[in-house]
Amino acid sequence: MTEYTIEFDNEGYNIGRLAILEYQYKKVYISFSEIEIRSRNSSFQSFPSALSRYILEENPNKEICFYFLPDVTGNFETAYFIFMYRLMKTANVKFLNEDEYLDQQILPFITPEDIIAHKDKMRSRNPANKSTYITRSSDNKLQIFGKTYGANKYETTILCIAISEIAASEVELYEIEEGGLTKLPQKSKEAIESLGIVKIYTSNRTIERVDFEENNSLRSARYTYSLLEKLGDKKCAFCTCEIPQIIEGAHVWAVADIKRENQLTQDEKLDLALDGDNGLWLCQNHHKLLDVSILRISENGLLKYRTQISESAKKYLRSITTNSQLQREVITDGFLRYLRKRNQNIPEELYREMRY
Numbered sequence: 001m002t003e004y005t006i007e008f009d010n011e012g013y014n015i016g017r018l019a020i021l022e023y024q025y026k027k028v029y030i031s032f033s034e035i036e037i038r039s040r041n042s043s044f045q046s047f048p049s050a051l052s053r054y055i056l057e058e059n060p061n062k063e064i065c066f067y068f069l070p071d072v073t074g075n076f077e078t079a080y081f082i083f084m085y086r087l088m089k090t091a092n093v094k095f096l097n098e099d100e101y102l103d104q105q106i107l108p109f110i111t112p113e114d115i116i117a118h119k120d121k122m123r124s125r126n127p128a129n130k131s132t133y134i135t136r137s138s139d140n141k142l143q144i145f146g147k148t149y150g151a152n153k154y155e156t157t158i159l160c161i162a163i164s165e166i167a168a169s170e171v172e173l174y175e176i177e178e179g180g181l182t183k184l185p186q187k188s189k190e191a192i193e194s195l196g197i198v199k200i201y202t203s204n205r206t207i208e209r210v211d212f213e214e215n216n217s218l219r220s221a222r223y224t225y226s227l228l229e230k231l232g233d234k235k236c237a238f239c240t241c242e243i244p245q246i247i248e249g250a251h252v253w254a255v256a257d258i259k260r261e262n263q264l265t266q267d268e269k270l271d272l273a274l275d276g277d278n279g280l281w282l283c284q285n286h287h288k289l290l291d292v293s294i295l296r297i298s299e300n301g302l303l304k305y306r307t308q309i310s311e312s313a314k315k316y317l318r319s320i321t322t323n324s325q326l327q328r329e330v331i332t333d334g335f336l337r338y339l340r341k342r343n344q345n346i347p348e349e350l351y352r353e354m355r356y
């Protein structure tokens with residue numbers, strides 16, 4: 001029999017959940033499932049720190065495994081669990097006894113687009129599932145937006161490590177700070193950054209404020225996150241375009257106009273500029289057409305066009321506008337306040353409904 005050593009990590013979140021087996025110069029990290037599956041929040045709380053430690057392990061002869069312990073109360077196969085297992089497999093985690101506990105075969109994700117599609121599907125089944133969002137920016141960068149405290153930090157950590165395995169180029173992770181809540185655990189950050197693919201940016205009030213004061217077209221991570229939370233993934237409100245690279249966050253009450261409100265403090269202005277109710281996802285065409293007031297949104301959510309344009313322009317507008325009615329969930333009281341501000345100098349009688 002060959003000699004081996006086992007070390008149990010009893011620090012912090014890992015209490016009793018990580019064993020490190022050292023055997024013939026190889027280090028095997030074994031993470032154990034939680035015994036009681038109570039909620040999605042508690043079910044993966046040990047694993048990310050085990051994964052981070054494994055990644056930061058300097059011995060190149062290493063492996064990370066996951067071992068299911070019999071669960072007393074829960075179900076291992078909810079959509080969320082399957083998603084997490086697939087991320088773990090993508091991050092090269094070896095499952096030691098999945099056959100005993102899972103009916104379906106767990107496959108790794110092949111591309112970041114696979115992950116985006118899977119998340120979309122989960123969200124459409126459970127719209128309350130608001131955690132991390134993955135999308136692409138106008139310059140084709142893969143972007144991850146996430147709250148990085150509480151339960152979401154587990155998902156964000158595993159997601160970033162998994163994506164590092166399959167992304168073809170640099171990925172941006174935006175940590176959305178709120179109310180001074182803590183960021184990703186230091187070890188997670190170190191592990192993610194050590195893989196060299198995901199670059200971490202922090203979005204906080206100070207950074208947002210500088211951006212707000214210097215630019216009229218706010219390219220703010222917080223604003224993008226607010227829109228993702230309210231509206232879901234990038235999709236134009238007035239057509240079928242959902243190509244994220246050409247979908248923009250369009251302010252209803254424009255940033256330049258908010259800045260001119262002298263009776264408001266800078267902080268109040270910033271709040272208005274970052275509010276998810278003050279925005280729509282629009283494709284570049286619909287965004288521009290709205291900004292130059294060729295299009296106008298009525299308070300009932302109906303999109304109308306300016307009558308004093310050419311017949312060919314009207315024809316074109318009808319051809320690109322496949323939906324001229326905003327969804328009811330979008331038209332909140334907050335949204336209407338911004339819309340009234342926008343429309344105050346754009347008389348409704350100059351506009352007409354789209355007819356098809």
Ligand SMILES: [Zn+2]
Pocket residue numbers: 236237238239240241282283284285286
């Ligand atoms: Zn559009």
